[in-house]
Amino acid sequence: MRIIITQNMTIDGRVEMLDDWFDPQAQDEELTAKLMAQSANEDVLLLGRQTFEDFRGYWPLQTDDTTGVAAHLDRVEKRVVSTTMTEPGWQNTRIIGGDPLEAVAALREEPGRDAILTGSITLAHALISAELIDEFRMFTYPVWQGRGRGFFPDDAPAPRLQLADGKTFPASGVAYTAYVPKR
Numbered sequence: 001m002r003i004i005i006t007q008n009m010t011i012d013g014r015v016e017m018l019d020d021w022f023d024p025q026a027q028d029e030e031l032t033a034k035l036m037a038q039s040a041n042e043d044v045l046l047l048g049r050q051t052f053e054d055f056r057g058y059w060p061l062q063t064d065d066t067t068g069v070a071a072h073l074d075r076v077e078k079r080v081v082s083t084t085m086t087e088p089g090w091q092n093t094r095i096i097g098g099d100p101l102e103a104v105a106a107l108r109e110e111p112g113r114d115a116i117l118t119g120s121i122t123l124a125h126a127l128i129s130a131e132l133i134d135e136f137r138m139f140t141y142p143v144w145q146g147r148g149r150g151f152f153p154d155d156a157p158a159p160r161l162q163l164a165d166g167k168t169f170p171a172s173g174v175a176y177t178a179y180v181p182k183r
Helices: 029-039 049-056 069-075 100-109 121-129
Strands: 002-010 042-048 077-081 093-096 114-118 135-141 161-169 174-181
Touching: 002 100, 002 121, 029 069, 029 114, 029 161, 029 174, 042 049, 042 100, 042 121, 049 077, 077 100, 100 114, 100 121, 114 121
Parallel strands: 002 114, 002 135, 042 077, 042 114, 077 093
Antiparallel strands: 135 174, 161 174
């Protein structure tokens, strides 16, 4: 299974949302179609505890969601990394309570298509540092935040990347790029 990080970020590379620049319900149709096409290959959604709790507190309540995101998130297998959670409280969820690097390395060896991590900055940084990522997907919003954690950890060596895909969404000003590591 491929391990993919998909992040929304600002033009200065910040993924930590400290300002009000991202609204999951305010996506244009073309951007939503791109996200749902990627989700069609998602066998596992991989999340850290905080992002999981944010998702669990929002998406299951979106009964009038016309994008299909809420229904997809209910269906997809979710794996949440947590040493404190004992009951996830959301269908199709398994808790990873041990070493997340070992768990993701094992997940990578499982048959299947994509395991996608989104948000979960601490987990994402650990997986990047351990070189466990097969693809980096970036949805860059036309906003300068000037602070917050970035897509890549500050103390990790810069990975050598090769462009795999790209697209712009003129209605929202979002630019999508995907990169694979040069190995």
